[in-house]
Amino acid sequence: MQAHSTxxxxxxxxxxxxxxxxxLESDCIRLRGLREEDIDGLYRLFSDPRVMVYWSRxxxxxxxxxxxxxxxxxxxxxxxxxxNWIAADPKTDAMIGTTTLYEINPAHARAGxxxxxxxxxxxxGLAVEAATLALSYGFLELGLHRIEADTEPNNVRSNAVLxxxxxxxxxxxxxxxxxxxxxxxxLIFGLLNSxxxxxxxxxxxxxxxx
Ligand SMILES: CC(C)(COP(=O)(O)OP(=O)(O)OC[C@H]1O[C@@H](n2cnc3c(N)ncnc32)[C@H](O)[C@@H]1OP(=O)(O)O)[C@@H](O)C(=O)NCCC(=O)NCCS
Numbered sequence: 698m699q700a701h702s703t704x705x706x707x708x709x710x711x712x713x714x715x716x717x718x719x720x721l722e723s724d725c726i727r728l729r730g731l732r733e734e735d736i737d738g739l740y741r742l743f744s745d746p747r748v749m750v751y752w753s754r755x756x757x758x759x760x761x762x763x764x765x766x767x768x769x770x771x772x773x774x775x776x777x778x779x780x781n782w783i784a785a786d787p788k789t790d791a792m793i794g795t796t797t798l799y800e801i802n803p804a805h806a807r808a809g810x811x812x813x814x815x816x817x818x819x820x821x822g823l824a825v826e827a828a829t830l831a832l833s834y835g836f837l838e839l840g841l842h843r844i845e846a847d848t849e850p851n852n853v854r855s856n857a858v859l860x861x862x863x864x865x866x867x868x869x870x871x872x873x874x875x876x877x878x879x880x881x882x883x884l885i886f887g888l889l890n891s892x893x894x895x896x897x898x899x900x901x902x903x904x905x906x907x
Contacts, residue, residue, distance in 0.1 A: 704840060708803040711839050712777040719838075721782070721830040726823055728782035728796055728830050731770050735783050738792035738815075739763040747816050751849035755877035777801065780834075784814065784827045793818045796827040798835050798844070806842035808835055812858075824858045832862065836893045843890070847883040849874075856884065863896040864888045 718730030740763035742748055749756040757763060773779025778801045784794040794814035801808040810831060812824050835841045846864060848855045860866075864886035874881040894904065 704806050705803040707840050721834055722787055723826055726826045727785045727787040729785055731767055731783055735792050736763050736767050739766055742813060742815055748813055751852035753874040796831050798831055808841055808844055810844050810846045825861050828862055832893055836890045844888050846886045849881045850884045859886045863892050
């Protein structure tokens, strides 16, 4: 692994030179920056009880909360410690969800991964697609060493998505979130840069020679 200080500086430089939100795309999903018209989509997504049942907070009750969420996306990008992409249909560019690298920490070369899709897009493997773009950006572009995720243990879909991506279950944090539906435990998952590269190689991805 690169010397600690140079890796941290490399990550800071990569984030620092970003002039606009990085656009990532595959055949079936696009990760793009926030636009004003996405605020209604954010409200639709995060006010849906089906989406929020395993989230660390309850459903949004007003559009103003979605406006706050949008402001937080822009503030986080400004501070370069949050990349909260809008997940969109590459054909129509319409919002279908979000995908996030949060608490980006150059000093420890790590970040957290989050994602949420509108229910009509569940069951199509799109979370794996979206997360694959974000993980490759985090590991291969930024040079992060570790990316982690936490789920409510009963969130079988999200647990399955993380395991398909090669994440390892690392532990359980008891009674970690106070949710309107009750106190939630957290399953902690972790993925290392070398593991992501091995995962991609296993899928036939060829890396540029260093
Ligand atoms: C988590 C979420 C993104 C997964 O969406 P998705 O990519 O459409 O996931 P899928 O529905 O394809 O399910 C993924 C896997 O879970 C498994 N799965 C799905 N439903 C399941 C069920 N009811 N029981 C057991 N396993 C199930 C399947 O193995 C499936 O993979 P497959 O492609 O092999 O069939 C989506 O459910 C969501 O947005 N939830 C609300 C927000 C959220 O909870 N985000 C994560 C917070 S940690």
